[in-house]
Amino acid sequence: MLDYGVKEDFVDPKPHAIFLVPETPAKKLRIERQNLADALFCEAEAAMAVGNYSLAIARFEANVDLWPGNVSALYQLSDLLRENGNRRRAVMYLCRVARLEPTAESYCILADALSECGKIETARRCYYKALVLDPGFRDAHYNLAIDFLRTGMRNEEVYHWREYLKLDRWSEWAKKARAHLIYNSGLKVAKT
Numbered sequence: 584m585l586d587y588g589v590k591e592d593f594v595d596p597k598p599h600a601i602f603l604v605p606e607t608p609a610k611k612l613r614i615e616r617q618n619l620a621d622a623l624f625c626e627a628e629a630a631m632a633v634g635n636y637s638l639a640i641a642r643f644e645a646n647v648d649l650w651p652g653n654v655s656a657l658y659q660l661s662d663l664l665r666e667n668g669n670r671r672r673a674v675m676y677l678c679r680v681a682r683l684e685p686t687a688e689s690y691c692i693l694a695d696a697l698s699e700c701g702k703i704e705t706a707r708r709c710y711y712k713a714l715v716l717d718p719g720f721r722d723a724h725y726n727l728a729i730d731f732l733r734t735g736m737r738n739e740e741v742y743h744w745r746e747y748l749k750l751d752r753w754s755e756w757a758k759k760a761r762a763h764l765i766y767n768s769g770l771k772v773a774k775t
Contacts, residue, residue: 591688595706607737614744616650619649619651620646620649620653621725622651623643623645623646623649624642624643624646624656625654626638626642627639627640627642627643627646627656630642630666631659633645636663636666636667639658639663639745640663640664640667643656643659643663644659644660647660647676647679650715652677652683652689654680654683657676657677657679657680657683658680658692659690660673660676661676661677661680661696664676665699670696670700673696674693674696674697674700674702677689677692677693677696678693680692680693681693681709685716686689686716686717687713687714687716687717687720687723688713688720690709690710690712690713690716690723690724691709691710691713691720691723691726692721694706694707694708694709694710694713694723694726695711695726697709698730699729703726703730703733703734706730707727707730710723710726710727710730711723711727711743717773719740719750721747721750721751723746723748723754724744724746724750725743725760726737727743728743728744728747728760728763731743732763740763740769741764744761744763744764745758747760748760748761764775
């Protein structure tokens with residue numbers, strides 16, 4: 584018996600050679616780019632922490648130039664751009680996020696930014712895409728109800744308030760949704 588409880592007749596008597604594959608120049612370049620992208624991300628977060636948003640934006644943009652699939656950096660960048668009034672550029676980065684990570688949340692965030700830019704119909708399509716991806720995604724129903732409220736489309740608004748309340752009955756947002764529904768539909772809503 585060997586030390587690990589394996590019988591000797593189960594051990595392969597021929598040792599296997601281990602081949603080390605040398606690093607290729609392309610692999611070295613990828614590693615260097617990744618390290619630089621990580622450093623830029625850290626610098627951007629540090630700049631945000633001290634309130635230097637223009638430097639943070641520049642570092643996040645450099646990061647996503649080096650690493651186009653960095654969803655975390657794309658979200659951070661789009662948040663900074665939206666907060667600083669550059670919503671159109673934020674939409675551009677959020678479109679990239681939705682392509683890289685097609686989730687209900689990514690489409691809902693994109694729709695929020697589109698709505699802020701005044702692109703209501705495109706925003707609605709994104710909210711509906713979020714609902715296709717996740718029919719129980721309550722934020723999309725809430726935001727659609729708000730958009731329909733703003734444009735005076737009462738039937739659609741009431742529908743989405745009701746759908747939202749099916750998914751969320753007790754939060755602060757549910758209280759607001761219930762109030763909107765009662766006020767705008769003229770109907771009583773049970774507090775089930």
